[in-house]
Amino acid sequence: MHLAVLLLFVATALAVRAVEYAATGSFPAIPLKGAESVWALVANLFMLQGLYASMLSWNYPAWSISLEFMAYLVFPFALPWVWRSSGRMQALLAVGALATLCALAWATQDNLNQWDGPQTLLRCLPEFLLGTLLYSAYRSGLAVSVLSSDLSMVAVVLAILLLLHTGGPDLLAVPLFALLVLAAVANRGRAAGALNVRPLVWLGDVSYSLYLIHGFVEYATTRLLGLVLGIHDRKALPGGWSMALLVAMVTACLLMAGPAYRRIEVGGRRLLREGSGFGRPTLATAGRQGD
Secondary structure, eight states: OHHHHHHHHHHHHHHHHHHHHHHHSOOOOOOSSSTTSHHHHHHHHTTOTTTSOSSOOSSGGGHHHHHHHHHHHHHHHHHHHHHHSOHHHHHHHHHHHHHHHHHHHHHTTSOOOOOSSGGGHHHHHHHHHHHHHHHHHHHHTHHHHHHOSHHHHHHHHHHHHHHHHHTOOHHHHHHHHHHHHHHHHHOOSHHHHHHTSHHHHHHHHTHHHHHHHHHHHHHHHHHHHHHHTOOOOGGGSOHHHHHHHHHHHHHHHHHHHHHHIIIIIIHHHHHHHHHHTTTSOOHHHHHHHHO
């Protein structure tokens, strides 16, 4: 999915240059440095843009999946260790992860929005470990017994809204959102029914595609406005036109995310599993499938 959207960015950038060449007769050289440069493209191809970064390049939201890719490389080694650990050890791991985030918050004056260099691993890896520990906490049943009521869910949501409204510390948002995840999956009340309606489940399914595509829609819209209307800053649009453009862009994102999820994400996973042999049934699983 990342490579597919990156290809759309490159194709759009080349198309814009072709149109400008037809209009002006000049074709600017492709830069070696910058957001749309050759080296930035190489970094994006190898998913290193989160580490090799002084600016957001090409599909700018993809900086985060670059770091998640690093975490996925660590995950197979970390998971068995976490899985076999006692409850006390898992609590110590959680404290260690939060302590690392505290150190990062102290070093950055409580600005956890780090995206431009190796220090971003201090943001990503501890939070990824916390996610692993969250599932372990859910599996233990403790979260269900404590957070299963609608009142718990409402309390966590209100706490997060209060934090965001008052501009509270970034560091506090991490445990609160972790608590929100646990409260959502542990809920046994009306909130569970409201969260599992079909539109929200669909949005959850396509969320990764939607996340990667929305940057391309914004990029293509900006280039189109510049070429057709000569508007290079969307802030220059009147309020009504700006709202109409927003609706059109959101609609375009949703219309693209559904097919991208089915064709590229699901189809890609199927091809990878079949090619690697992980998707082929063994004698045991074939027997169960026959039953």
